[in-house]
Amino acid sequence: MTSPITTSTGLGSGLDINSIVSALVDSDKLAAQTQITTGTTQNTASISAVGTLKSAMAAYQTALTTLGSTTTPAFNAFAATSSSSTITATADNTAVAGSYSIEVSKLATASKIASASFSGGSASAISSGTLQISQNGTNYSVAVGSGATLQTVRDSINSSLQSKGITANIITDTSGSRLVLTSSTTGAGNNLTMSGIPELAVDGTTAFSSSSSAGGYITQGGDATLTVDGLSVTSSSNTVSSAIGGISMTLTATNVGNPATVTVATNTSGLQSSLQSFVTAYNTLLTAVNSLTATTTDTDGNVVSGALTGDSLPRSLKAALSSVLTTPSTTSGSLTVLSQLGITTDFTTGQLKFDSTAFSTAMTDKGLGSKVQAMFSGTNGVVAKMTAVLTPYTQTGGILDQRSTQLNKTKSDLADKQTALDLHVESFTATLTAKYNAMDTLVGQMKAQATSITSFFDSLNASKS
Known part of the structure; x- marks a missing residue:
């Protein structure tokens, strides 16, 4: 101004x-x-x-x-470790400390099928009608309109069934282009089949051969097979959560002749860290x-809010x-207040204090480890x-x-x-x-x-x- x-x-x-x-x-x-x-x-x-x-x-x-x-x-009150990278293991609060020998002879597999080959590639004409894709008693219908091609059928399948764990793609081999369906669902009995459109039909029982133009299955759904301390176990998934109480294992490869050791121990250090x-x-x-x-005091002695x-x-x-x-907590049984875990409040500052000695006593003498998760999570x-x-x-x-x-x-x-x-x-x-x-x-x-x-x-x- x-x-x-x-x-x-x-x-x-x-x-x-x-x-x-x-x-x-x-x-x-x-x-x-x-x-x-x-x-x-x-x-x-x-x-x-x-x-x-x-x-x-x-x-x-x-x-x-x-x-x-x-x-x-x-x-978690318990922690699980594996001696092999082929198996990862986690424990929950129902686990029991121990050691287990795990030998995996077969991984669970998902179904994959291929149609007969088409010489015209992705632009090959496909008859109109209703393509029915079935898996373990569940049927899915995909409408195939007039003028459809291998490409448009693939896109229609993905649009309607991708959320169901079924995807389609086109693979071209020496015989021609094929519609290939893959399921994300593993386990025996989960085989895919296609019917309703003759040139795309796959019964799921005939194995695919790269030397033939006919369709068939590339892989069939199969269960994982393993032993736990010599006891036979099968699982429809490569995540095995019912074999050992409180333990979930994820299988990534077979290890015949070289079993992995899964060890479960109390997770005291992990709980303390959390x-x-x-x-x-x-x-x-x-x-x-x-x-x-x-409120503080400045260099001149004035009170500053x-x-x-x-x-x-x-x-x-x-x-x-x-x-x-x-x-007090009402969800963790005998563990009701934080002070039982060594966590107390400083009444002057309001801040929390953690007493590791009191915590160790709660874990070893009072056995409260399995109740911590309920109190917090x-x-x-x-x-x-x-x-x-x-x-x-x-x-x-x-x-x-x-x-x-x-x-x-x-x-x-x-x-x-x-x-x-x-x-x-x-x-x-x-x-x-x-x-x-x-x-x-x-x-x-x-x-x-x-x-x-x-x-x-x-x-x-x-x-x-």
Whole structure:
């Protein structure tokens, strides 16, 4: 904003008009400008604080999601290891410590069939009708319209059956192009067949031969066969979860003559690591919240309040989080409170402390390992409860989003007030400058008249003398 105040001293009055107008304008705008400046500073700090809180809560939610994963459980009481890369094993809380010799003689296989060959490639004409694809008593119908080709039939099958685990493709060998169907379902009895369109029919019982143009099966569905400590086991899938109680094994290759050893042991170190991760994640969030509400003293001894000091939002959040920690569990049997696992709360800071000695006692003397997962990862466990506390704050349109919207509106209002004040200052400065310039002109005129009158009387006195 360009000031209309002139820098010269008034010629008529000799007054410093610039300084006078500046002083009057500054006095007029002081209260309003102080209010806007203070409000802007506080608003900026609050916006930053809410952003910090959002980030901290998002990090905590990520940690909770990892700890509560159902695919890679963090609180298993037992851990399974395999001596061979051909078998991977995992244990759940129903497992029993032990060692097992596993020899795999055959992997489970899925059905794959090929149609008769076509010399025209993917553009080969196919008769219209209904192609029926069957597997283990389930029939799927695929409409084949007039003008269909091997390519369009392939696309129709994939469009309608891919979600069922059946896919089609075209493979060209020395005899021509064939429609090849593959199933993702393994196990005996899960063979594919095709019927309804004569040139695509495959009965599923005739083996495919690369030297023949006829269709047939490339592979048939078969069960995995293995022994566990010499006991015969079959499985329709290469994931075997019913052979050993509490143990799931994934088979990736046969190992006849070189059996793998699967060992199951208590997962004390894994549980301790997971519990420590939970404690660390919680304390990190609490530290962030406390930093936004704490009062400190600067180098001059002045008390400086945090951006959210006195705000009800962080108080409500901390109270809700603390409630989860102090409410006894009803889903984990004799394990009801975190202190039984060595997790306690520092009443001064609110942060969690983890006592590894108390934890070891809980595992070895009290046998609480199998109950930890229910306390943390169960439907009504600590992770689920913590997530329920965070969701109203972090969800789209939730408490933090609403607070951000309010703060941004305040920011906009303050900017509008500053613009209005700047316009007022500009107008007021121009008005005062005009008035003082008019006064200076008037004073100059009066001085000139006084000088003229004085000169007249001086001349009159001189003539009399």
